[in-house]
Amino acid sequence: MNEPGAIPAAAPLLSVRGLCKHFPVLSRGFRRPSSEWVKAVDNVNFDIAQGETLGLVGESGCGKTTTARCALRAIDPTAGEVFFRLPDGRVVDLARLSAGELKPVRRHVQMIFQDPVSSLNPRMTVRDIVGEPLVIHGLARGDELETRVAEVLARVGLKPEHRTRYPHAFSGGQRQRIGIARAIIMRPSLIVCDEATSALDVSVQAQVLDLLKELQREFRLTYLFVAHNLDVVRNFCDRVAVMRKGRIVELAPTPQIFAAPQHAYTRILLSAVPSPDPDVKMNFNVGEELAKLDAAE
Amino acid sequence: MATPASTNDGSAGTLSPWALIGRRFAHHRLAVASLYLLAVLYALALGAEFFAPYPRQWRDLTRAYCPPQLPQFSLRHGLHVPAMRAFVDPLTFKKSYIEDEGAPVKLGFFVKGAPYVFWGLLTWDRHFFGVKNTAAQRPDGRPVTFYFLGADKYGEDIFSRLIYGSRISLSVGLVSIAVTFLLGVTIGGISGYVGGATDTFIQRGIEVINAFPQIPLWLAFGAVLPADWSPLSTYFAITLVLSLLGWTGLARVVRGKILSLREEDYATAARLLGASHTRILFRHLLPGFASHIIVVLTMSVPAMILGETSLSFLQLGLRPPIVSWGVMLQDCLSIQTVENYPWLLMPVVMIVLTVLCFNFLGDGLRDAADPYSTR
Numbered sequence: 001m002n003e004p005g006a007i008p009a010a011a012p013l014l015s016v017r018g019l020c021k022h023f024p025v026l027s028r029g030f031r032r033p034s035s036e037w038v039k040a041v042d043n044v045n046f047d048i049a050q051g052e053t054l055g056l057v058g059e060s061g062c063g064k065t066t067t068a069r070c071a072l073r074a075i076d077p078t079a080g081e082v083f084f085r086l087p088d089g090r091v092v093d094l095a096r097l098s099a100g101e102l103k104p105v106r107r108h109v110q111m112i113f114q115d116p117v118s119s120l121n122p123r124m125t126v127r128d129i130v131g132e133p134l135v136i137h138g139l140a141r142g143d144e145l146e147t148r149v150a151e152v153l154a155r156v157g158l159k160p161e162h163r164t165r166y167p168h169a170f171s172g173g174q175r176q177r178i179g180i181a182r183a184i185i186m187r188p189s190l191i192v193c194d195e196a197t198s199a200l201d202v203s204v205q206a207q208v209l210d211l212l213k214e215l216q217r218e219f220r221l222t223y224l225f226v227a228h229n230l231d232v233v234r235n236f237c238d239r240v241a242v243m244r245k246g247r248i249v250e251l252a253p254t255p256q257i258f259a260a261p262q263h264a265y266t267r268i269l270l271s272a273v274p275s276p277d278p279d280v281k282m283n284f285n286v287g288e289e290l291a292k293l294d295a296a297e
Numbered sequence: 298m299a300t301p302a303s304t305n306d307g308s309a310g311t312l313s314p315w316a317l318i319g320r321r322f323a324h325h326r327l328a329v330a331s332l333y334l335l336a337v338l339y340a341l342a343l344g345a346e347f348f349a350p351y352p353r354q355w356r357d358l359t360r361a362y363c364p365p366q367l368p369q370f371s372l373r374h375g376l377h378v379p380a381m382r383a384f385v386d387p388l389t390f391k392k393s394y395i396e397d398e399g400a401p402v403k404l405g406f407f408v409k410g411a412p413y414v415f416w417g418l419l420t421w422d423r424h425f426f427g428v429k430n431t432a433a434q435r436p437d438g439r440p441v442t443f444y445f446l447g448a449d450k451y452g453e454d455i456f457s458r459l460i461y462g463s464r465i466s467l468s469v470g471l472v473s474i475a476v477t478f479l480l481g482v483t484i485g486g487i488s489g490y491v492g493g494a495t496d497t498f499i500q501r502g503i504e505v506i507n508a509f510p511q512i513p514l515w516l517a518f519g520a521v522l523p524a525d526w527s528p529l530s531t532y533f534a535i536t537l538v539l540s541l542l543g544w545t546g547l548a549r550v551v552r553g554k555i556l557s558l559r560e561e562d563y564a565t566a567a568r569l570l571g572a573s574h575t576r577i578l579f580r581h582l583l584p585g586f587a588s589h590i591i592v593v594l595t596m597s598v599p600a601m602i603l604g605e606t607s608l609s610f611l612q613l614g615l616r617p618p619i620v621s622w623g624v625m626l627q628d629c630l631s632i633q634t635v636e637n638y639p640w641l642l643m644p645v646v647m648i649v650l651t652v653l654c655f656n657f658l659g660d661g662l663r664d665a666a667d668p669y670s671t672r
């Protein structure tokens with residue numbers, strides 16, 4: 001029998017242990033006593049194996065983005081460890097590295113953002129945006145930089161002559177492809193997608209998901225895939241972690257989550273997903289049931 | 298900005314944000330006109346020796362308070378002004394001038410006049426505009442004169458002095474915005490980027506500076522300014538005082554912009570790529586509001602120009618023999634003088650014109666830089 005939260009057999013690529021992030025609550029008064037805290041992330045544990053896709057699902061505001069950002073050290077976690085295995089086999093704790101030690105590690109972990117508008121600097125050309133990682137890490141310059149940018153643009157389905165354009169000239173789906181190009185140009189091993197497809201139309205969403213799948217096969221990528229509904233993760237993730245109020249309430253392989261959800265919260269989330277089977281009714285009372293769940297605690 | 302700007306047009310997508318700002322600015326007629334007018338004013342200031350009909354020190358005491366003489370054109374005399382004869386009212390002793398029947402003063406362009414050294418480089422004696430035959434004499438044996446905008450109490454040419462004065466008055470604005478820029482961007486940048494206690498400390502400091510009453514501060518400053526300082530030192534001291542009070546506005550804009558842009562995903566993305574603080578600040582954050590800095594600086598030039606004028610007018614700033622618009626206005630301290638010789642107020646016209654131009658220019662730049670902003 002498969003233990004739901006079991007550590008994958010091989011040594012994991014990313015291993016998050018007891019991750020916490022608490023934000024101080026600012027009172028409205030003149031003085032700002034920060035004795036109260038929002039526990040945006042509260043003792044979160046999960047592992048991701050090399051080449052695996054782990055879904056992180058939960059309603060808006062449950063702490064998914066904060067978890068993702070803490071894991072990448074975009075923000076400093078309050079407590080916990082984030083063990084990451086480098087390609088040379090060394091394991092580092094991202095949560096503890098100093099800024100100087102962090103820089104070389106950044107090559108191997110990247111992020112794709114939710115908002116295709118805000119994630120690209122409007123004042124830089126596509127060439128500068130996509131080539132920036134190589135410039136920062138001194139991996140390529142001049143003609144080589146130019147070629148690699150053209151290559152990666154072609155790989156994500158954009159035209160190499162788009163290089164001289166600015167982000168405002170692209171549609172949402174194209175911008176997301178630019179963001180993907182920036183994330184993969186250094187050949188990282190782990191990519192965190194924070195609701196990478198939520199802002200896109202359904203048809204574009206499917207194309208971008210297909211692209212991510214292809215890239216995963218081609219470059220042996222590992223994904224932490226954040227989404228706010230279970231619908232998107234069904235065909236995309238190997239395992240799914242369900243998050244609620246800063247905690248992971250259930251972590252299991254995707255088929256198991258859909259076939260036999262253990263936690264009441266997962267069942268409510270599931271009932272909100274439109275089913276391919278027309279006989280299964282969609283649940284329109286999610287709010288009410290969530291309130292009942294809250295009251296029961 | 299969310300709508301893709303006509304992707305089928307090929308070139309549209311490759312226009313940089315600066316090029317787009319330029320396009321939008323070109324639609325703002327008043328701002329473009331102001332820009333040209335300012336360019337003319339600054340060109341006049343740069344080439345003052347050439348454009349002014351008379352040298353800076355030139356005066357003809359017998360022609361004090363000569364009224365403005367508008368050039369006329371006739372086939373017989375070409376461009377000319379009628380000769381003037383001084384006339385003292387026997388009752389009021391008021392000096393006035395009447396037109397003389399004698400030979401008119403002929404005028405011309407690119408005339409030979411007093412020699413001058415241009416920017417310490419070349420010596421020349423041509424003036425853009427002035428009396429054609431400088432050897433011509435009046436009945437009393439003095440050379441003929443031409444006061445385009447009238448004369449002051451020493452018989453100095455107001456038009457020439459306006460041009461020489463613009464050198465000081467127009468550059469005061471530029472020099473002090475340079476200092477304002479340095480202080481505002483550095484202090485505001487630190488405040489916004491570092492945040493925390495540093496931010497609070499700087500913000501409270503700015504509030505204290507803004508709460509300072511300006512005029513008493515100027516008075517105090519004027520009192521401590523040593524009278525034996527060279528004109529140049531006084532000039533720089535004045536610009537420094539003006540900018541020491543003026544940087545706070547810019548610092549606030551910079552801080553606010555950094556605070557908001559810091560939260561943009563592309564700043565996070567740059568951080569996750571391993572970019573250094575300098576790179577994030579100068580490559581990602583600053584370009585996002587460089588246009589705002591330009592707007593704020595443009596809008597603050599008038600305050601600097603007005604500051605210089607007020608200080609000099611109140612005799613706390615520049616003093617003769619320096620020529621600036623504020624110094625020229627020192628002649629207008631008595632209402633009686635102004636009533637009798639209204640052309641002494643010409644510097645006011647220039648100041649208003651310049652300030653309006655800068656304001657229109659700033660308006661146009663702001664609309665172009667930030668089309669979604671509401672006032």
Ligand SMILES: Nc1ncnc2c1ncn2[C@@H]1O[C@H](COP(=O)(O)OP(=O)(O)O)[C@@H](O)[C@H]1O
Nearest residue numbers: 023024038040059060061062063064065066067
């Ligand atoms: N910088 C912050 N300061 C204070 N509270 C925050 C901050 N960022 C997130 N939060 C809070 O943490 C919780 C989780 O937010 P987030 O991780 O963005 O949720 P999700 O991505 O699942 O929608 C929310 O209640 C949010 O208000």
Ligand SMILES: [Mg+2]
Nearest residue numbers: 064065066195
């Ligand atoms: Mg989120």
